[in-house]
Amino acid sequence: MKMIRNRLAVQLQRHVLQMSMSTNAAAAAAPAEGAAISEFRTAVTNPGEHSALQVAKFYTIPAEQKKQIFAGGGLPKQYEQQIKTFTEACLMVRNPALEVLEYIKKADLSKPVVRYLLYGENGTGKTLTMAHVLHYGALNDFLLVHVPWAPNWMKRPKEASNAAGQEGMIDLPFDAAAWLVHFKGQNSKLLQRLELKTSKEYVWSKRESTPAGSTLLELVEHGIARIKYASETTAALISELKLLSTAGKCKVMVAIDGYNAFFHPVTRIFSDNKQRVTPDKITLTHPFLNITRYDWTNGVCILSVDKIAMTEGHMDSYMPRYLLGTEGFEHLDPFVPIHVENYSDKEFHSYISYYLDRHWINKTPQGFEEQLKFMSNKNPYALMQLVRAL
Amino acid sequence: MSFLTRIVGKSTSFSGIRLMSVYPQHYVEPIVQKDKQIEQKDELTKLHHIPIKAALNKSSDTVFHDDTKEKLLNYITKKGNSALARTLLSKAFELIKRTQTERLNLAKGDKDKVITNAEVLLKQAVENCRPLLQVTAIKRGGVTYQVPVPITTKRSYFLAMKWLLEAAREKERKVSLPEKLAWEILDAAHGQGRVVKRKDDLHRQCEANRAYAHYRWS
Numbered sequence: 153m154k155m156i157r158n159r160l161a162v163q164l165q166r167h168v169l170q171m172s173m174s175t176n177a178a179a180a181a182a183p184a185e186g187a188a189i190s191e192f193r194t195a196v197t198n199p200g201e202h203s204a205l206q207v208a209k210f211y212t213i214p215a216e217q218k219k220q221i222f223a224g225g226g227l228p229k230q231y232e233q234q235i236k237t238f239t240e241a242c243l244m245v246r247n248p249a250l251e252v253l254e255y256i257k258k259a260d261l262s263k264p265v266v267r268y269l270l271y272g273e274n275g276t277g278k279t280l281t282m283a284h285v286l287h288y289g290a291l292n293d294f295l296l297v298h299v300p301w302a303p304n305w306m307k308r309p310k311e312a313s314n315a316a317g318q319e320g321m322i323d324l325p326f327d328a329a330a331w332l333v334h335f336k337g338q339n340s341k342l343l344q345r346l347e348l349k350t351s352k353e354y355v356w357s358k359r360e361s362t363p364a365g366s367t368l369l370e371l372v373e374h375g376i377a378r379i380k381y382a383s384e385t386t387a388a389l390i391s392e393l394k395l396l397s398t399a400g401k402c403k404v405m406v407a408i409d410g411y412n413a414f415f416h417p418v419t420r421i422f423s424d425n426k427q428r429v430t431p432d433k434i435t436l437t438h439p440f441l442n443i444t445r446y447d448w449t450n451g452v453c454i455l456s457v458d459k460i461a462m463t464e465g466h467m468d469s470y471m472p473r474y475l476l477g478t479e480g481f482e483h484l485d486p487f488v489p490i491h492v493e494n495y496s497d498k499e500f501h502s503y504i505s506y507y508l509d510r511h512w513i514n515k516t517p518q519g520f521e522e523q524l525k526f527m528s529n530k531n532p533y534a535l536m537q538l539v540r541a542l
Numbered sequence: 543m544s545f546l547t548r549i550v551g552k553s554t555s556f557s558g559i560r561l562m563s564v565y566p567q568h569y570v571e572p573i574v575q576k577d578k579q580i581e582q583k584d585e586l587t588k589l590h591h592i593p594i595k596a597a598l599n600k601s602s603d604t605v606f607h608d609d610t611k612e613k614l615l616n617y618i619t620k621k622g623n624s625a626l627a628r629t630l631l632s633k634a635f636e637l638i639k640r641t642q643t644e645r646l647n648l649a650k651g652d653k654d655k656v657i658t659n660a661e662v663l664l665k666q667a668v669e670n671c672r673p674l675l676q677v678t679a680i681k682r683g684g685v686t687y688q689v690p691v692p693i694t695t696k697r698s699y700f701l702a703m704k705w706l707l708e709a710a711r712e713k714e715r716k717v718s719l720p721e722k723l724a725w726e727i728l729d730a731a732h733g734q735g736r737v738v739k740r741k742d743d744l745h746r747q748c749e750a751n752r753a754y755a756h757y758r759w760s
Contacts, residue, residue: 237640239647511643514659518577520605541632541660542605
């Protein structure tokens with residue numbers, strides 16, 4: 153009798169599994185028609201309207217917005233690949249992002265800027281949380297000052313040369329120009345609309361200068377065209393942004409991923425006497441340290457500290473105090489720490505159904521979800537790695 | 543296979559031959575998969591007093607396990623570095639899934655036709671590459687003849703996987719093994735590609751040399 157009951161239970165479970173799979177198959181066709189929406193998706197595509205109702209649900213970033221915000225980086229490479237494969241840019245609404253969004257919405261912008269610091273284990277979704285917040289910023293007329301991955305400058309710069317005028321400093325002209333292109337791509341529409349003007353004249357050389365009262369767009373374009381002066385242009389642009397936002401002419405959202413790279417003991421850049429330089433000897437570091445101070449208003453700072461922004465020997469803990477070091481911690485103090493954690497049960501389940509919906513998981517034996525949960529410890533990146541061969 | 547036939551098969555056939563096994567002949571193979579255990583529950587009760595071999599170290603009952611996959615992993619492995627082999631194969635599977643999923647999303651109309659399951663595709667590929675015959679060199683009267691001989695199922699699977707891997711390893715240095723392996727598997731699964739051609743060539747040679755077939759026994 154017991155055996156029969158067992159067998160019945162197994163059959164029932166299989167039946168339910170098949171049913172759920174068939175509904176998934178139906179859901180795959182749904183977004184194209186725009187009709188029914190599966191339970192793990194939400195139709196609210198404006199991050200400003202996300203609330204606890206949408207937790208663990210996927211929202212789609214429209215293609216043109218994604219192109220505007222993330223064309224120059226900002227999403228992890230493997231996530232970009234996933235987006236390409238699934239032919240839709242979906243982000244899961246998660247608690248850390250909601251927390252930041254709520255703080256930003258309620259914050260009084262006339263007060264000095266608040267620094268939000270994302271921290272957490274490897275692969276928990278700090279960058280994607282930042283992406284979610286960036287999307288909010290882009291839709292709500294924030295000027296984005298976004299560094300997709302700061303350690304790139306310290307670890308693998310395109311070119312390093314001695315800075316003109318500043319003794320012992322090192323310029324990263326190509327990286328600075330690339331960042332300016334990224335800034336222009338993200339903000340060109342808003343910059344054209346706001347018509348922000350520079351406050352003073354910038355003299356680059358004997359023949360070149362940017363007069364006071366020229367638009368920020370002109371300043372940026374000059375930096376892109378004259379790569380030699382890109383680093384100085386970046387510094388000028390950021391100090392202008394600080395002045396303008398303090399004057400109330402614009403709102404600025406600063407988002408720097410891998411912020412602790414600015415406080416790493418050494419970089420992989422060599423100076424003339426074959427010595428590794430420290431990050432504060434790089435001209436590009438200073439403007440971004442400058443804009444993360446709290447001496448300006450009308451802005452928000454979202455920063456993230458990451459273990460993999462450091463190098464071997466400095467990756468023992470993911471805590472901000474350890475990663476930033478004394479100097480960095482004092483620079484940033486006081487900040488709002490936001491812990492990005494592994495998936496909750498609900499989020500995990502939602503992600504699995506998303507993978508099933510996108511035909512990314514093809515094997516569904518009994519209890520596979522439990523196995524994946526156990527193996528990945530509900531860590532988003534680990535889950536991504538585990539399901540790639542399923 | 544029911545357990546009785548298994549036991550009978552073990553005890554009668556090859557009773558005179560000593561097999562290379564630590565287990566005596568009457569030991570039966572273990573059933574590792576949980577769903578199979580449940581399926582054959584009433585039969586298993588009869589096994590109470592029959593000794594069972596210990597399960598293999600590598601055998602498992604997880605989503606990640608697949609017999610064909612494990613076999614191919616053994617062939618990919620070099621110098622015992624099976625961890626590397628596993629990452630290579632899972633990368634290849636990922637690439638297969640990527641191409642197939644993109645194809646699925648671009649497909650108009652019949653979406654069920656596109657298989658996104660990489661393991662199924664691998665099995666299809668291996669099935670398509672399996673030879674029925676092979677040729678061996680046999681010397682008769684001072685002349686060596688290429689004589690077609692039938693091969694066992696096991697060897698045919700071995701050859702299919704070996705050929706797939708050989709085709710994957712024959713590449714430019716810039717191309718990674720997972721990439722090439724993914725292409726070869728996808729090609730072979732659709733009945734095209736170099737490996738299927740290799741099999742067909744072998745069959746053709748066997749067909750051409752069928753006049754020598756009797757040298758196998760005379």
